[in-house]
Amino acid sequence: MDSNTQRFPTLRVRALPTATNAYGKVQAGWLMGQIDLAGSLDAERLARGPVATVAVNAFQFTHPILLGDVVNLYVERLRVGQKSVTLKIAVEAERLDGELVFVTEVIATFVAVDMDGKSRNLAEVA
Template sequence: MTHAAPEGELTLQTVAFPKDTNSGGDIFGGWVISQMDIAAGTTAAQRAKGRCSTVAIEAMRFHAPILVGDLVSVYTQITKTGRTSITMHVETWVRRQRTGEIAMVTEGDFTFVAIEKSGVKRELPPE
C-alpha cells in the first residue's frame, strides 16, 4: 500500500546514475534492492549495536520505475524484534529531477539477525 508521506527515518540518500540502468533504460531493480539493504543494514546494526546479516527480504513491491537523475531516499522503520532478529519495513521514495514530483517507488520487509564476528547468531542487547 502506498502512503502520502514516507514512514520511518531517512537512512540513505543517493542519486540514480546511467551506470545503474537496465536494458530498458530504467534503474535496475537489483540496484534498488541493494540500496534498500544497505539502509536496512545500517538501521539493524545500530539497533543490534554491532554486526548483522540479512536473512530474508519479503513482500517486495515495485510501484514505479526510478529514472536516471532521480534523488533516491530510503526510509527504514523497525516493526518487530525477536531474541536475535530485527524486522523492518523499508520504503524507497524519489524526487523526480525533471518535475520535482515526490513518489514512493518501492517497499519491502527485511529481516536481519545479529551476529558475532565469527558469523554465529547472538542475542540483541536491550534497547
C-alpha cells in the same frame, strides 16, 4: 503517518548511469542493494555490531526509478526480538522536477551476528 510528522530518510542516493539499463530505468538489483544497505544501517545501530540479512519479502515496483532521481529509503522497525529485527523499508523517488513518487516497500529481517557469523543477542556488543 500523520501529516504533521516529518520523516527523514535513512539513506538518500542518486540513480547514476551505472545503476540503469539501456533505457534509463534503474535495475531492480541495484535497488535491492540500496534497500539492504538502508536496512543494515538501522539494524547495525540497534545491534551495535554486524548483522546478516536473513529474509526479504517480494517487492513490486509501482513506478520506475529514472536516471538522475534521488532515491529516498525510509526504515521503520516493526519487530525487535532477542536476536533479530524486522524492518519495513519504503522507497520513494524524487524526480528532477521535485515530484515525489512511491516506488516500493519491503519487509526485511536482519539477525545480529558475531565475528564468526553466528547469531547473537542484540544486546551483546560484538
